[in-house]
Every structure is written in structure tokens, then in C-alpha cells.
Amino acid sequence: METKNSGFNTKLVHAGDYEDCLGSAVMPIYQTSTFKFRNSKHGADLFAGKEPGYIYTRIGNPTINSLEDKLAELENGYRGIAVASGMAAVTTVYMALLGQGLHVITTDAMYGPSRGVLERDFSRFGVEADFVDTSDIEQIKKVIKPNTKLLYIETPTNPTIAITDIKAVCELAHKNNILVCVDNTFCSPYLQKPLDLGADIVLHSITKFINGHADIVGGAIIAKDPEVYKRLRQTMVYMGGNMDPHQAYMVSRGVKTLSLRMEKSEQSARVIAEWLENHSKVEWVKYPGLKSHPQHELAKKQMSGFGAMISFGLKGGFKAGEILMDNVKLCLLAVSLGGVETLIQHPASMTHAGLSKEAREEAGISDGLVRFSVGIEDCDDIITDLENALKLI
Numbered sequence: 001m002e003t004k005n006s007g008f009n010t011k012l013v014h015a016g017d018y019e020d021c022l023g024s025a026v027m028p029i030y031q032t033s034t035f036k037f038r039n040s041k042h043g044a045d046l047f048a049g050k051e052p053g054y055i056y057t058r059i060g061n062p063t064i065n066s067l068e069d070k071l072a073e074l075e076n077g078y079r080g081i082a083v084a085s086g087m088a089a090v091t092t093v094y095m096a097l098l099g100q101g102l103h104v105i106t107t108d109a110m111y112g113p114s115r116g117v118l119e120r121d122f123s124r125f126g127v128e129a130d131f132v133d134t135s136d137i138e139q140i141k142k143v144i145k146p147n148t149k150l151l152y153i154e155t156p157t158n159p160t161i162a163i164t165d166i167k168a169v170c171e172l173a174h175k176n177n178i179l180v181c182v183d184n185t186f187c188s189p190y191l192q193k194p195l196d197l198g199a200d201i202v203l204h205s206i207t208k209f210i211n212g213h214a215d216i217v218g219g220a221i222i223a224k225d226p227e228v229y230k231r232l233r234q235t236m237v238y239m240g241g242n243m244d245p246h247q248a249y250m251v252s253r254g255v256k257t258l259s260l261r262m263e264k265s266e267q268s269a270r271v272i273a274e275w276l277e278n279h280s281k282v283e284w285v286k287y288p289g290l291k292s293h294p295q296h297e298l299a300k301k302q303m304s305g306f307g308a309m310i311s312f313g314l315k316g317g318f319k320a321g322e323i324l325m326d327n328v329k330l331c332l333l334a335v336s337l338g339g340v341e342t343l344i345q346h347p348a349s350m351t352h353a354g355l356s357k358e359a360r361e362e363a364g365i366s367d368g369l370v371r372f373s374v375g376i377e378d379c380d381d382i383i384t385d386l387e388n389a390l391k392l393i
């Protein structure tokens with residue numbers, strides 16, 4: 001079915017639909033590594049791009065392509081590339097657009113490995129990087145250089161929930177011939193559409209809200225422009241970070257309920273954030289929907305809701321954090337986020353442990369910071385669980 005002009009929920013269910021000879025209602029899993037050619041001419045035509053069709057699953061596969069088409073429509077992009085993990089998406093973008101002597105500017109407080117791989121690995125190949133608070137555009141202006149090729153932003157950030165003005169930074173970047181990539185993992189296209197705000201590339205850890213069921217790891221990249229898409233696709237095919245057909249099937253299934261899940265999680269997150277803000281054991285709360293959030297007005301402008309991710313600091317720091325982690329019962333003590341289950345974790349000792357303490361502090365990740373991903377359980381049950389654990393501090 002043609003869904004280009006349909007609403008978001010219709011796209012969630014039907015975009016990327018594929019007609020097969022049996023009339024399958026959902027996309028089947030083409031669990032095959034390779035595809036037979038009818039004859040030598042057919043094989044040659046496929047390789048030459050003269051005929052559409054499939055050659056080899058790393059290059060393309062119907063189950064994977066169906067998901068890619070759905071995600072591209074959801075983000076209002078040209079085409080999508082599904083990859084093995086969110087980090088495969090991040091490294092494919094870096095690998096395709098950066099090189100010896102080129103410079104990238106990124107959000108300082110973004111997901112640890114997205115920064116760590118630049119510091120540890122891409123630096124070995126002569127890629128220069130500056131990490132700044134991209135929520136302050138002046139900081140970006142200060143580090144733009146003639147060799148800057150990519151501005152890579154994460155908004156809201158994991159886990160500090162800082163928000164970057166996508167439209168403003170895209171205008172600045174484009175004036176300087178710099179491409180902009182936005183990690184949209186925390187929002188999903190349900191809440192934020194970076195390509196509509198001017199970005200060139202959007203990427204996701206689809207492990208999170210897009211799949212939503214904490215049962216697969218995956219990533220996706222969506223490009224606005226055919227030329228940029230081609231560069232990214234070529235790099236993915238050569239580097240080999242492709243998604244697997246079974247993984248793609250799982251995501252195509254999970255994503256259909258994205259709006260329903262996000263709506264429920266967000267309703268609870270708003271209530272929980274306010275409740276935490278008034279709790280005597282809590283020092284501060286960062287949630288885009290709270291008036292106390294420094295970029296609350298910007299969040300209202302560029303996001304269509306405030307999401308399901310909350311960060312908060314406990315009075316009593318590290319020790320209080322340990323007590324909370326060890327005493328919640330309903331909330332799962334686990335990394336990752338964006339699933340139907342409520343998850344709680346401690347970035348300083350978990351997701352961001354790979355960064356030095358100085359780098360963490362510079363990026364606003366204090367030792368007592370708690371990250372909370374609100375699931376779709378009953379909100380009262382989540383609050384009761386938190387209250388019972390907070391009482392023990």
C-alpha cells in the first residue's frame with residue numbers, strides 16, 4: 001500500500017509493505033544469505049544495477065529493505081539503512097564521512113561509546129574531534145574549522161537530557177558546508193523529526209524505543225539526500241555492519257506500536273518527573289517537560305512531546321544511588337532504555353564508565369545521577385516501587 005501521504009500511525013503499520021506471491025499479511029523472514037540468478041545475464045544486470053532485485057543479504061534483503069523503507073518514511077527521509085546495532089549506525093556515519101585530516105564536532109555528553117570510538121579509534125586514523133555542549137551554539141561556533149565536515153549531535157542527551165536546537169545548529173553548519181547528523185534515539189520519530197528541522201542524517205539505536213521490547217539490538221541510519229545515502233550505503237556494505245533478516249522482522253513487528261507505547265510511557269513520565277521533583281530525597285530532576293528544565297521552551301518547539309527518559313540526582317550521591325538500585329523491585333536494574341519495562345541505571349558505574357571521571361564531570365554526569373526509562377506498567381505501581389526504595393535512603 002502507498003503510505004507516503006498517510007498519517008504517522010498508518011505509516012507505522014503499513015509503510016514498507018511488501019507484496020509476495022502468497023499474499024502474506026506481514027513481511028516474511030527471508031532467512032537467506034544469497035539469492036539465485038536466473039542466468040548469467042540476470043546476475044550481470046543485477047550487479048550493474050540495470051534491474052532491481054537481490055544478490056546477497058549484506059547488500060540487500062527484502063525483510064531488511066521493508067524495515068528500511070518504513071523507517072525512511074517515518075523520518076521523512078530519502079532512504080534508510082538498517083544495521084546490526086546503534087553503534088554500527090554511529091560508526092558507519094563516522095567512517096563514511098570522516099577521514100585523515102578531517103574534523104568532527106560532537107555533543108560532549110552523548111552516549112559514551114559514540115564519543116569513545118572517536119577518541120580511541122578514529123583518532124588513530126587522523127580524525128580530529130571536538131566535544132562541546134551543543135545546547136550552547138556559541139560553543140559550536142568557537143570550534144568550527146575549515147576542515148570540519150560533520151556536526152554530530154545527540155538530543156536529548158544520554159543521560160543528561162540536554163537539548164540542542166536542531167534548526168539553529170543546522171543553519172550554522174550548512175553555512176559552513178558541514179553535514180549534520182542527529183542521534184534521535186531518545187525521541188524516536190514519534191516525538192522529533194530532525195530531517196524536517198534541517199538535519200542531513202538521522203540515526204537510531206533501534207534497540208530502544210523503535211523496537212521497544214528489549215529483545216533485539218539494532219540500528220538505523222536515514223539520509224535526506226540521495227548522494228549522502230549512497231555514501232553511507234556503500235560504507236555499510238563494505239564494512240559489513242548489516243542487520244540480519246530475523247532482527248529486521250522483530251523490529252518491523254515492534255515498531256508498529258511505537259505511538260501507543262510512547263504515549264503511555266510519556267503520560268507516566270510526566271507524572272513521575274513531577275513527583276520526583278517534590279521528593280525530599282531528590283536533589284534535582286531533568287525532564288524536558290518540567291518548567292525547571294533549562295531548555296523546556298525549546299523542547300516544546302522542536303519535540304511533539306517530552307518523552308519517557310528522566311534523569312535525577314539523589315541527595316546523598318553515590319551511596320544513595322546504590323541503595324536505590326539495590327531496593328527497587330518492579331523497575332529493572334539494567335542498562336538500555338526505551339522498552340515496555342521500566343529500567344533504572346547508574347551511568348557513572350555503567351553506560352558512561354568508559355569515560356574518565358573528568359570527562360564525565362565536564363559532561364555533567366555526576367556520580368549520583370540516576371537514569372530512568374519509564375515503561376508502560378501502571379504509573380502508580382512504578383511510583384510505589386520508587387517510594388519504597390527511596391524510603392530506605
Ligand code: LCS
Binds near residue numbers: 085090
Ligand atoms: N545512541 C544512543 C543515544 C544510545 O543510547 C545508544 C545505546 C547507542 C547510540 C548505541 O546503540 P546500541 O549499539 O546499543 O544499539 N545506549 C545504551 C544505554 O544507554 N544503555 O545501554 C546501551
